[in-house]
Amino acid sequence: MSQKKDELLSHEYDGIREFDNALPKWWLYGFYFTIAFGIVYAINYHALSTPLWGQPGMVAEYQAEVDDANRLAASRPKAAGPSTALVALTDAESLKKGQEIYEGANLCHACHRKDLGGMVGPNLTDNLWIHGCSPAEMVKNVTTGFPPLGMLPYGSGQKLSDEQLLQVVSYIISKQGTNPANPRAVNPEREKACS
Numbered sequence: 324m325s326q327k328k329d330e331l332l333s334h335e336y337d338g339i340r341e342f343d344n345a346l347p348k349w350w351l352y353g354f355y356f357t358i359a360f361g362i363v364y365a366i367n368y369h370a371l372s373t374p375l376w377g378q379p380g381m382v383a384e385y386q387a388e389v390d391d392a393n394r395l396a397a398s399r400p401k402a403a404g405p406s407t408a409l410v411a412l413t414d415a416e417s418l419k420k421g422q423e424i425y426e427g428a429n430l431c432h433a434c435h436r437k438d439l440g441g442m443v444g445p446n447l448t449d450n451l452w453i454h455g456c457s458p459a460e461m462v463k464n465v466t467t468g469f470p471p472l473g474m475l476p477y478g479s480g481q482k483l484s485d486e487q488l489l490q491v492v493s494y495i496i497s498k499q500g501t502n503p504a505n506p507r508a509v510n511p512e513r514e515k516a517c518s
Contacts, residue, residue, distance in 0.1 A: 330342065330343045331343075368381065369381060409457075409458040409459045409462060409489065409492075410458065411458050411489075411492065411493040411496045411497075412489055412490060412493035413493070413497070417489075417490050417493055418490070418493060418494050418497050420487070420490045421490035421491045421492070421493050421494025421495070421497075422494050424483065424487055424490060424491040424494075425491050425494055425495070428479060428481060429477055429478035429479045429481055429483070429491070430478045430479040431478045431491070434473070434474065435447050436503070438498075438501070438503035438504075439495065439498045439501070439503065440503035440504070440505065440506040440507060441506055441507030442507060443473065444474065444507075445507060445510070445514065446503075446506040446507045446509070447495050447498065448498050448499060448500065448501045448502060448503055448506065449499075449500075449506070449509070450499070450500075450516055450517050451509055451514035451515065451516055451517070452514060452515065452517050453510075453513050453514055453515075454469075455517075456517035457517075458489070458492050458493070458496065461492040461495065461496075462488050462489065462492050465477060465478065465483075465488060465491065465492065466488065
């Protein structure tokens with residue numbers, strides 16, 4: 324049986340007609356190889372629990388990534404909560420950085436005033452607090468904010484590092500008892516004395 328070669332096909336598209344030529348053998352063999360390789364790869368990588376080529380399958384890769392994430396999370400310091408004992412910083416450099424954060428782009432001063440006497444937000448220089456006054460509670464309050472009351476997380480929503488959080492909280496604590504002029508009036512229903 325003889326093969327037809329360079330037979331002009333009868334259909335035409337935009338004045339273009341084509342020949343019915345056979346594909347080169349090297350191209351066909353490469354095409355068949357990629358199909359076979361794709362099938363073997365899909366079965367090996369997606370279906371087998373123990374891959375043939377010694378590399379981990381999808382499930383093993385996923386589990387390795389989860390394990391790495393858990394190890395990384397365990398190595399990070401825990402977020403400060405009410406039960407975490409944090410100690411306020413007292414060195415001048417940390418307090419200065421805390422003041423820069425307080426008076427800077429995080430907008431703390433916009434509601435609590437630059438002298439911390441309170442305006443829209445409460446007075447931060449007295450011992451009457453609404454949400455707790457320990458360093459850990461203050462870090463939590465700054466981190467979460469109070470959006471229904473107008474305080475975004477971190478004051479402006481601009482995230483602070485753990486060190487920056489402790490610096491700004493330490494700065495606020497350092498201003499306790501400074502008695503600024505014309506502080507915001509106390510709200511006895513909400514503000515409780517800190518021990």
